[in-house]
Amino acid sequence: MALPTASTSQTSAIINPYLAQLQRMYGSFDPNRVQTRRRSYYSFVAYPAAGQSTFSFFGQTIGTSNRQLTNIQRSGHLDNPLIVKSFRTRYYITSQNNAAWAGTDISTLYSDIVNGFFQVGVLRMIISSKEWMQIPSPFQMAPAAYGIPRLYTADMQTGNVGRGPYAYPGQAGKGAAYLVDPQFLIGSDQNFMISMEFPSGLVPVIGTTVVASDTTLYIGVEFDGIEIRPLQ
Amino acid sequence: MIAANPGGAAQSLGTLATTVGSADWSRWTNNRFTFYDYVDYPTAGTNEIQFFTQPQGSVDTYNATKVKTLEQTNMPESRSFGRVGFRVRQIRTHIRIKPKNRQATGISNQTNTITSLYEGLMNALADLVHQGTLLINIGQKEFWDLPQPFITCPPGFGCTILSHGTNAAVSGSQGMWFQQSPSPEDIYQVNPEQLIEAGQTFSVRITFDKANSPALTYLVNNTTPQVEIGVLFEGYVLRPMQ
Numbered sequence: 354m355a356l357p358t359a360s361t362s363q364t365s366a367i368i369n370p371y372l373a374q375l376q377r378m379y380g381s382f383d384p385n386r387v388q389t390r391r392r393s394y395y396s397f398v399a400y401p402a403a404g405q406s407t408f409s410f411f412g413q414t415i416g417t418s419n420r421q422l423t424n425i426q427r428s429g430h431l432d433n434p435l436i437v438k439s440f441r442t443r444y445y446i447t448s449q450n451n452a453a454w455a456g457t458d459i460s461t462l463y464s465d466i467v468n469g470f471f472q473v474g475v476l477r478m479i480i481s482s483k484e485w486m487q488i489p490s491p492f493q494m495a496p497a498a499y500g501i502p503r504l505y506t507a508d509m510q511t512g513n514v515g516r517g518p519y520a521y522p523g524q525a526g527k528g529a530a531y532l533v534d535p536q537f538l539i540g541s542d543q544n545f546m547i548s549m550e551f552p553s554g555l556v557p558v559i560g561t562t563v564v565a566s567d568t569t570l571y572i573g574v575e576f577d578g579i580e581i582r583p584l585q
Numbered sequence: 586m587i588a589a590n591p592g593g594a595a596q597s598l599g600t601l602a603t604t605v606g607s608a609d610w611s612r613w614t615n616n617r618f619t620f621y622d623y624v625d626y627p628t629a630g631t632n633e634i635q636f637f638t639q640p641q642g643s644v645d646t647y648n649a650t651k652v653k654t655l656e657q658t659n660m661p662e663s664r665s666f667g668r669v670g671f672r673v674r675q676i677r678t679h680i681r682i683k684p685k686n687r688q689a690t691g692i693s694n695q696t697n698t699i700t701s702l703y704e705g706l707m708n709a710l711a712d713l714v715h716q717g718t719l720l721i722n723i724g725q726k727e728f729w730d731l732p733q734p735f736i737t738c739p740p741g742f743g744c745t746i747l748s749h750g751t752n753a754a755v756s757g758s759q760g761m762w763f764q765q766s767p768s769p770e771d772i773y774q775v776n777p778e779q780l781i782e783a784g785q786t787f788s789v790r791i792t793f794d795k796a797n798s799p800a801l802t803y804l805v806n807n808t809t810p811q812v813e814i815g816v817l818f819e820g821y822v823l824r825p826m827q
Binding site: 454456473474504522554 | 615616617618619621623654655656657681682683684685686687695696697698699703740742743744745746747748749750751752754760762764767768769770815817821
């Protein structure tokens with residue numbers, strides 16, 4: 354991953370491979386009038402307890418949702434052109450309630466991570482009607498690949514509950530990131546579609562006492578790359 | 586590793602121009618892509634598992650009641666990538682336990698399946714990874730014969746498990762959990778890369794020549810667990826520019 358850049362010379366070097374494409378998209382495009390920065394666009398959608406056959410991302414905007422769940426301002430569009438360098442999946446839940454594990458599959462999100470919907474599904478990405486990605490088991494193959502949390506547990510001293518479970522879908526660290534190769538450009542007005550699908554059947558949440566009616570589980574995807582925006 | 590720089594991909598097209606023919610490769614695109622095929626594991630054990638024989642929409646080779654969807658394969662036709670070429674850079678295998686709710690009654694409806702009852706299955710899978718030979722032919726020519734493919738060609742992805750829980754009330758349970766190596770560094774790299782041309786046929790199978798692969802029958806709560814075995818080709822798909 355390239356470092357965030359600011360100087361004009363660095364910006365030109367980053368943009369040059371895409372200059373012709375940008376000029377086709379926007380008409381006249383002056384590489385000296387833009388700046389670049391590392392930027393990610395992300396979108397989370399609710400995963401219902403009963404499962405769902407298809408999840409579409411980047412539909413809700415920051416105005417109709419909130420910054421925890423997305424940072425796009427226009428539905429289905431990026432704010433500015435983005436050179437996509439890597440692709441990630443994530444999940445979000447207000448409370449995982451690890452302390453409430455009762456020795457059963459339903460009382461821990463661990464069950465979903467090792468033997469639930471986190472293990473299957475397929476992720477599709479279509480840009481301008483062309484299929485660019487089909488990633489099986491996307492939470493595994495395209496993980497968040499950041500610093501994943503660690504929770505260490507030991508045996509409980511009473512009752513029938515042994516050591517508590519804890520896992521995170523996917524591997525940690527940059528080496529596990531799903532790198533896009535070659536990097537590609539998504540224009541700010543370019544139509545794209547990202548969906549996660551479960552065509553072999555719905556996969557309900559197993560940890561139903563964790564994902565209770567008042568605690569929604571969200572799944573998300575993220576583009577990480579370099580944004581090209583007007584110089585101000 | 587899959588290269589990160591766009592220049593690397595373009596450079597490889599230049600190489601193809603000299604090896605494949607007179608096509609105008611500047612008019613072709615070249616993108617990272619994965620072709621994959623998962624089949625149901627023959628639960629009684631077997632001496633051979635074949636891959637990429639049944640494309641999407643066909644019945645699974647080892648489960649007559651299951652139609653393969655995009656979750657199992659993205660192959661457009663049997664033993665071929667169809668109208669695109671493919672530069673193979675990595676080969677992965679993946680043992681994928683079906684989600685709990687897709688398992689048979691006796692597994693899907695138990696309260697401690699994951700935390701305790703799966704022990705017998707995990708024990709069997711830990712045996713399976715040491716077995717087999719992966720054989721890949723392109724046309725009639727053998728290109729790879731890889732021993733212990735589940736170890737040699739792990740998926741290079743998977744969960745980070747810090748601890749596995751167990752319910753002490755289930756007598757005799759060790760609360761095991763098994764997965765192949767999730768480390769990206771362990772992925773089998775094809776170097777030099779191998780091109781499979783558009784329309785070219787190939788065959789992929791894992792054979793078990795010393796003894797049949799482990800049986801999974803009745804291993805979990807007197808019920809047979811369901812597992813999928815996948816082979817994934819990671820590399821670059823070559824498509825005409827549109």
